[in-house]
Amino acid sequence: MPRQLVVKNTILFKSKSFVAVWIGNVISELGGTLGTFCLSILVYQETGSPLALGSMWLFYFLPSLLLQLGIGPFIDKWSRKWLMIFSQWTRGLIFCVPVLALSFQSLEVWHLYIVQVIVGLITPIYTPANHAILPTLLHGELLLKANAMIDGPVRLMTFLAPIAAGNLLEYIGETLMLLIVVSLYVFSGSLLLFVKEKKEDVLVRRTWLSQFKLGISTFYKQKNLLWLGIFLAFVQFGVGATMVLNLPFITGDLGASFKEYGYFVASFPLGYVIGSSIVGFITYKSKRILLLSALAVGGLTYVSLSITTSLTVAIFTEIIAGVALAVFGAHNIAIFQKVVPNQMLGSIMSVRLLILRGVMPLGILFASTLSEVVEIRPLFFLIGFIIFSSAVIGLVLPYFSFLDGEDVEEKVA
Structure with a gap:
């Protein structure tokens, strides 16, 4: 040392x-x-x-x-x-x-x-x-x-x-x-x-109202921030849904014990730690492809859970989800940091956090309501399909090429 x-x-x-x-x-x-x-x-x-x-x-x-x-x-x-x-x-x-x-x-x-x-x-x-x-x-x-x-x-x-x-x-x-x-x-x-x-x-500090007005105007001025927020909102929606679905899925559908449920819950943060440690070593030609490919992989992990019958596979899937979200999150936040001037970063990030946390209850409400009439596996598939589709749209449409960084140097006024 x-x-x-x-x-x-x-x-x-x-x-x-x-x-x-x-x-x-x-x-x-x-x-x-x-x-x-x-x-x-x-x-x-x-x-x-x-x-x-x-x-x-x-x-x-x-x-x-x-x-x-x-x-x-x-x-x-x-x-x-x-x-x-x-x-x-x-x-x-x-x-x-x-x-x-x-x-x-x-x-x-x-x-x-x-x-x-x-x-x-x-x-x-x-x-x-x-x-x-x-x-x-x-x-x-x-x-x-x-x-x-x-x-x-x-x-x-x-x-x-x-x-x-x-x-x-x-x-x-x-x-x-x-x-x-x-x-x-x-x-x-x-x-x-x-x-x-x-x-x-x-x-x-600034009042919340002034922070909110500043954040909203900035989101609309910069399409980088607007679309990154939208993509991340899909992730938070899925996270909210899993808060409801994971426990009945692991202990009910897979018939695991509470101890095994603990291993499953721990697998996502383990993957996140792994992803955080390797993200700096990943080389890429297109930031958009790397960022949205990670989002697509995250969506596919939900699809995988919808068909697996093995606890071991489910745990491994959650580790992959953690790695993918760490890569997506790191590049997502890096673009924010490049676009937003330092003197405004605190205000923008606090409003961004508020908006993203506001999406999680929607995911919770979605899963808790539909789970009463629909089985858990189709809900996992639907959530995964939504996240995966949003990522594919961002990868395929030329409109989203700005995520490669052409506009990044154009700071918010």
């Missing part, structure tokens, strides 16, 4: 504030994944209905989106440290609801929906506060290194946590598993008490 890197790591780990945030993020990701996994299982066990499972996700996303519309301008006015502590302790407290209900054998689905509503409301508070606190603790190259060190273990948790969740559920049951979730959130929030946050006078 180069001496300079060792020195930077040493300085970072001498900062108690950074260590607290770093460990807190990893523990939070683990707790969140375990909790979501367990809630999904409980809802499906209680109802046996994909519609009820979809409703659980809608209860998460819709309050989150509504709060995100107005919370942004206020995050910089409050203490990020105490916002994060409040968020983690509130998450821990709300997960006590199903713990108590299970203990007294009185669990009802609405208990689980309440948990999702509160967690959904907490997310747009915790996430921006988490991103904003690091610059008050570290500066310069140390800040870049710190972000990378936080992102790595968090991504690793998205792979390991579903496997851990599936095994824990098999061996200790839902009540003890949810107690672990409560403990992880309380511990994560308590670690943040050691953070020494520097008080800074920060100008209030």
